Amino acid sequence: MKEKTYIEDVDRNLYDFRYEEKDSDFYKVDKGLTPEIVRQISKEKNDPEWMLDLRLRSLEVYNKLPIPDWGPSLDGLDMDNIVTYVKPKTALTAKWSEVPDEIKETFEKLGIPQAERESLAGVGAQYDSEVVYHNMREEVSNLGVVYTDLESALHGDYADLIKERFMKLLPPEDHKFMALHGAVWSGGSFVYVPKGVKVEIPLQSYFRLNAPGAGQFEHTLIIVEEGADLHFIEGCSAPKYNIANLHAGCVELYVGKNARLRYSTIENWSKNMYNLNSKRSLVEEGGKMEWVSGSFGSHTGYLYPMTILKGDNSKCEFTGITFAGKGQNLDTGLKIVHSGKNTTSAVNTKSISKSGGIGTMRSSVVVNPGAEGAKSTVDCATLMLDDLSKSDTIPVMDIRTQSADVGHEAKIGRISDDAIFYLMSRGISEEDARAMIVSGFADNVSKELPLEYAIEMNNLIRLEMVGSIG
Amino acid sequence: MENFKELKVNPLPVPTWHWLKVNDADIKVLDEGVISANESIIRSDKLRTGTSFTEDEFRSLESGMGTxxxxxxxxxxxxxxxxxxxDPQRSEEAVINISYEDGRSYFNSYRIEAKDNCDLTVIMRYNEDCDNDPSSGFKAGTDTRVYVGKNAKVTLVQIEEAENAEIYNNIASYIEDNGSFDVIQLVLSGRKMYNGIATKLMGKRSKHTINTGYVGLPDSKLDFNYVARHNGVECTTDINVNGVLHKRSEKCLRATVDFVTGSKGAKGAEKEDVLLLDDNVVNKTVPLILCTEEDVEGEHGATIGKLSDEILLYLNTRGIDKDLAYKLMATGRLLTVARMIENEEIRNDLISKIDAE
Structure with missing residues (x-):
């Protein structure tokens, strides 16, 4: 009988703490989704007129579009029971000392202020539907970099730019939950990196959803101008409740000519979360988009960052890992569209399924007519740790240019007996050998994760790989 | 007035984004007045004309083109x-020449069985004799169902050579312990071709191979759906598809390797190599691996696009220019598959035709 490696789940103790919230500390809209609720949110946020119009149009689109019929079940998600807007009764501040004690303590437990001091150029912290803290180092600010909450930016110097770009890459019509986002979005960050500016250390936004039965719909808009460079980190977590929570954020990234943007995400939502997040990037001539994505949490996940290589010689690199454990159905992957000439994409993904978890790697690589000289390599590897679990790989390649060069490889398997034997012959116990192999499987992805920048991420990514024979 | 029916065929076993238009294919077929095509069957007298596997059992099988x-x-x-x-003592072969004559719709069904320890090869050639009005074309459907007994082997060779054809080729198969089902498909012509194979590898150490060579001629459309369900212990599948696409041709290959719980030690591999000869082609490749069993090995690989610079350089140093290099590599893909056919006469005939193109 073959022996199995027992891999512990991601340690969630650090993230499942919570404070009992008093209604008096928060402003909430009613459960459900109606035009009145949408208007109420808009009024609360002091939206410009065009934004209210967008919200109401999005609601109409939401009501028309069907639930996706190709992914994990969303039967447990009842929008009539989701509160779409929960605002802590505190004002946005750039001083940590002014953040209310309970919220401050939450982020301190997650290591946010410590990470800011040690390794970040700026931090934004969102609690439920609103950003409560935003700060950036003075020297970065002096370079002309803008990093602020999106609501403030909507009324500031960049209002016209935001109007020009907001939900243009990901319009409400894209899918049902993008329409939902358009109707009730709140919070998120706006980043603007001027031409030629290279931000040497990362910016980080952290999203915490604390309210039970609530949705979080933050919007992140990043514009990296010609020749500029930025590394942006996104983290998210929530305590676990017995009722469904929903995350339907939107990330729109504009990478200018010869610019570079690295966008790193460690997603560790609680296992009652429906994570229906959408991300899209548009890359101009010579620009480079780098995605580093780790998906560990959520009950159900739909997550496929998309990159449009519009400009000639633009590039995309995607490195991702998904760990689907007990009770999880994580459908993750990516989409890449090659439109410019001589564009390149390189994808490397890893997936681990255990204890009945369902992991699906879904991807598409499209090479449009005229994308001469496009090159793409996709490499997917999946490790099955037991036969209770399920793992599917669903890639699509749609190639319409003769001079394209597209390669795809995928493998699925278990821990090799030969590798175990080799390590044991070197004096390593079987238990340790199995744990080492699993650790090594994820290593080429995890080494790309920016652990050195945010201690909090060490906690999120930590897999307790205890090898035991059973 | 002719009564047409619209069908969804070649369904992807697990759907993906609709905007990619790969979850299935749409066809329009004549609902009445469909006739059987002329067949000439060359076979030995020893080959029986009935099967032990019942029609109900054949019909219960999943088919590649779908329900x-x-x-x-x-x-x-x-x-x-x-x-x-x-008869375990005799390796049998049957050659079925199917001929289509005019602009009508045809449908023919085939049931193929190799009982325990037996070996059977069936070669099907799709040809045409369209003297009347070749431009009108014709629609030709076939439904082929295969049972492979214990330690038995079935080889199915299908050669599509009908220029004006719209072919629907539906295959379902079932393999017992240590059985083997090998498919060789050559698509050398045709306007449209929809081709689906679903195989249930039920027996332990059962084996399934598909080797396909295709050429997408200008304005043609090719649509494949291969599904291998691994149920038995240590069963294996190997799918190899080599193709060439000319201008304005469209091709979609769905190839699925499914490891069902209990298929311990199973292995599945799928590989496609597509050479694009012109712009304005549409090549879609959808290689799925589905897995609910830990102890398996699955892999897929695809190479799509132009010839690599290394190959071109190598051939150039041997005095072969770029155009000739592409021609050689294109015919090479088809010849590789044609050479797998054991029937010498048919093999040589096909090699001559491919070389002459």
Whole structure:
């Protein structure tokens, strides 16, 4: 009988703490989704007129579009029971000392202020539907970099730019939950990196959803101008409740000519979360988009960052890992569209399924007519740790240019007996050998994760790989 | 007025984003007045014309083109040819030449069986004799169902050479312990071709191979759906597809390797190599691996696009220019598959035709 490696789940103790919230500390809209609720949110946020119009149009689109019929079940998600807007009764501040004690303590437990001091150029912290803290180092600010909450930016110097770009890459019509986002979005960050500016250390936004039965719909808009460079980190977590929570954020990234943007995400939502997040990037001539994505949490996940290589010689690199454990159905992957000439994409993904978890790697690589000289390599590897679990790989390649060069490889398997034997012959116990192999499987992805920048991420990514024979 | 019916065929076993238009294919078929095509069957007298595997059992099998097409076939098919080898001492072969004559719609059904320890090869050639009005074309459906007994082997060779054809080729198969089902498909012509194979590897150490070579001629459309369900312990599948696409041709290959719980030690590999000869082609490749069993090995690989610079340089140093290099590599893909055919006469005939192109 073959022996199995027992891999512990991601340690969630650090993230499942919570404070009992008093209604008096928060402003909430009613459960459900109606035009009145949408208007109420808009009024609360002091939206410009065009934004209210967008919200109401999005609601109409939401009501028309069907639930996706190709992914994990969303039967447990009842929008009539989701509160779409929960605002802590505190004002946005750039001083940590002014953040209310309970919220401050939450982020301190997650290591946010410590990470800011040690390794970040700026931090934004969102609690439920609103950003409560935003700060950036003075020297970065002096370079002309803008990093602020999106609501403030909507009324500031960049209002016209935001109007020009907001939900243009990901319009409400894209899918049902993008329409939902358009109707009730709140919070998120706006980043603007001027031409030629290279931000040497990362910016980080952290999203915490604390309210039970609530949705979080933050919007992140990043514009990296010609020749500029930025590394942006996104983290998210929530305590676990017995009722469904929903995350339907939107990330729109504009990478200018010869610019570079690295966008790193460690997603560790609680296992009652429906994570229906959408991300899209548009890359101009010579620009480079780098995605580093780790998906560990959520009950159900739909997550496929998309990159449009519009400009000639633009590039995309995607490195991702998904760990689907007990009770999880994580459908993750990516989409890449090659439109410019001589564009390149390189994808490397890893997936681990255990204890009945369902992991699906879904991807598409499209090479449009005229994308001469496009090159793409996709490499997917999946490790099955037991036969209770399920793992599917669903890639699509749609190639319409003769001079394209597209390669795809995928493998699925278990821990090799030969590798175990080799390590044991070197004096390593079987238990340790199995744990080492699993650790090594994820290593080429995890080494790309920016652990050195945010201690909090060490906690999120930590897999307790205890090898035991059973 | 002709009564047409729209069908969804070649369904992807697990759907993906609709905007990619790969979850299935749409066809329009004649719902009435479908006739059987002329067949000439060359076979030995030893080959039986009935099967032990019952029609109900054959119909219970999953087919590559899907339920809608299977139901359609049961309705319109007027003629079923059954071939069975029950003699373990003889390796049998049957050659079926199917000929289409005019602009009508055809449907033919085939039941193929190799009983325990037996070996059977069936070669099907799709040809045309369209003297009347070749431009009108014709639609030709076939439904082929295969049973492979214990330690038995079935080789199915299908060669599509009909220039004006719109072919629907539906295959379902079932393999017992240590059985082997090998498919060789050569698509050398045709306007449209929809081709689905679903195989249930039920027996332990059962084996399944598909080797396909295709050429997408200008303005043609090719649509494949290969599904291998691994149920038995240590069963294996190997799918190799090599193709060439000319201008304005479209091709979609769905190839799925499914490891069902209990298929311990199973292995599945799928590989496609597509050479694009012109712009304005559409190549879609969808290689799925589905897995609910830990102890398996699955892999897929695809190479799509132009010839690599290394190959071109190598050939150039041997005095072969770029155009000739592409021609050689294109015919090479088809010849590799043609050479797998054991029937010498047919093999040489095909090699001559491919070389002459």
């Amino acid at each position: 809608e097409f299977s139901e359609y076939g049961y309705k319109v098919s007027a003629n079923t040819v059954s071939l069975s080898n029950d």
